[in-house]
Amino acid sequence: MDLGTGFTTLHSCGGLGATLGLNKLYVKDDTVNPTNSFKDRPSAVAVSKAREFGVKAVGCPSTGNLAAAVAAHAAKAGLPCYIFLPADTESSKVLQASTFGANIVAVNGTYDETNRLAAQVAEEYNWAFANINLRPYYVEGSKTLAYEVCEQLGWEAPDSIIVPLGSGALLLAIKRGFEQFQRLGLIEDKPTRFIGAQAAGCAPIVEAFKAGDDDVTPIEHPDTIAKSLAIGDPGDGYYVLRALRDSGGVAESATDQEILDAIRLLASTEGIFSEPAGGVTIAVLKKLQRQGFFSPDETIVCCVTGSGFKAIDTIQGEIPAPDVIEPTLKAFSSNFKEVK
Ligand SMILES: Cc1ncc(COP(=O)(O)O)c(C=O)c1O
Structure with missing residues (x-):
């Protein structure tokens, strides 16, 4: 069934990268798929x-x-x-x-x-x-994201990739995609660090990672604005933990406020409007950068997996509504004094 899915843009993020001190930062923008998510x-x-x-x-x-x-x-x-x-x-x-x-x-x-x-x-x-x-x-379908990233980076895998986690299936599919391209000789056999991102209100994989556990303890009542990631009992959790550790990666979470701030940061620096799941990705990028996890010249890909239009109710409350003005030049000039 072909609705025109895939080959989404890999943005080179000069604006966001400069803000964070990262020189080779990319966003894989899966908000532009036919129904506006990687799904x-x-x-x-x-x-x-x-x-x-x-x-x-x-x-x-x-x-x-x-x-x-x-x-x-x-x-x-x-x-x-x-x-x-x-x-x-x-x-x-x-x-x-x-x-x-x-x-x-x-x-x-x-x-x-x-x-x-x-x-x-x-x-x-x-x-x-x-x-x-x-x-x-x-899961075969999700692998195409990894194939595209390699091709768009000039036939190489990134040094690090940040993936929002629900069940964990997407992260494992991306990992398999890179491995298959390596086995086929299409890209060099270089390691990519996998970073799993969850919302603090539903972070069973992050909690298991930080506790050093092999198994994930389910969260019974997820409570987060990142509803698309609100899976308390992630089916692939065990394998995701192994993939993160084997790759030298980490798992990190973001609070609802950090997610909303990250949505605004991505939108205002790169012109990409993300739903909270992508906000989780960018919030975790910011957090790890502050902790000194990245080197300035490593290649980092952030997966932004769904459009902001899909979570308008959530985002709306955060962004002030515009003042309504009369249709006169005088009204404009007095409302936008800083223009002159
Ligand atoms: C926008 C978005 N990003 C990421 C995910 C996480 O995907 P997975 O369940 O494969 O970990 C989901 C899951 O529904 C999603 O909707």
């Missing part, structure tokens, strides 16, 4: 396979972004679609998925409870759910 990558592959298998219906449990991505690809494929979402998912994400014609199942519970219900439904009705029984295909 179009896994959905394109998963829904294509679903159609190939001749299933009756597709769907997914989602924290919001996969919902729109699967619903759009199902619409293109002409397949009925069932989307399971926690009832408190951002309204723009619900609206987007339902506009594509999906059946929306709003669940009174956390993402983990929603996920459990969806798994039962997929089994009972024999439907194909992107991130459940189509998961091997789903």
Whole structure:
């Protein structure tokens, strides 16, 4: 199912880099995918396979972004679609998925409870759910982000990459992408440090990393504005911890206020409007830079995985509404005195 996903821009971030003292800073801008998040990558592959298998219906449990991505690809494929979402998912994400014609199942519970219900439904009705029984295909799609980054950097992997974590599937897919390109001889066999970024209100992987644990202890009640990352029991947590440690990377978290500040910083220095998940990435970049984690000339790629338009309710309260003026030059001049 091709909606034009992928080959998104890798921005060379002179403005943000100068602010932070980093000379080779990049943002992989996956906000510009067809439904405005990286989730179009896994959905394109998963829904294509679903159609190939001749299933009756597709769907997914989602924290919001996969919902729109699967619903759009199902619409293109002409397949009925069932989307399971926690009832408190951002309204723009619900609206987007339902506009594509999906059946929306709003669940009174956390993402983990929603996920459990969806798994039962997929089994009972024999439907194909992107991130459940189509998961091997789903993760293949996400790998393309890594392939593109290598090509856009002139056929090399970055020294460090910062990835926002929900289940952890994206980070592992990127790692596999770099490894495959190395094995094929398309890029040099140089190590990339993986940095996992979570919101402080739902940071089970960060907590396990800092405690030196091998296993992740689930968070029962996530509480963060980064709703797309609010997965209390990350399915790939164990493997993400190993990937972070093996690569010499780290896991770090950001508070809601740090996330909002980072959204504004990215927007005002680079012209990129991100949802809170991307704010988590940039907030963690800032935090680690302050701790002296990076050297000024290393190549750093920040994954900004979803658009700010998908979380307007959250961001709106932070940005002051404009004053309304009369349509006169006098009114303009008295409101914008600093212009002259
Ligand atoms: C915008 C965004 N970024 C990152 C993630 C994390 O992806 P994963 O669950 O593969 O770790 C999600 C998950 O829904 C997301 O919506």
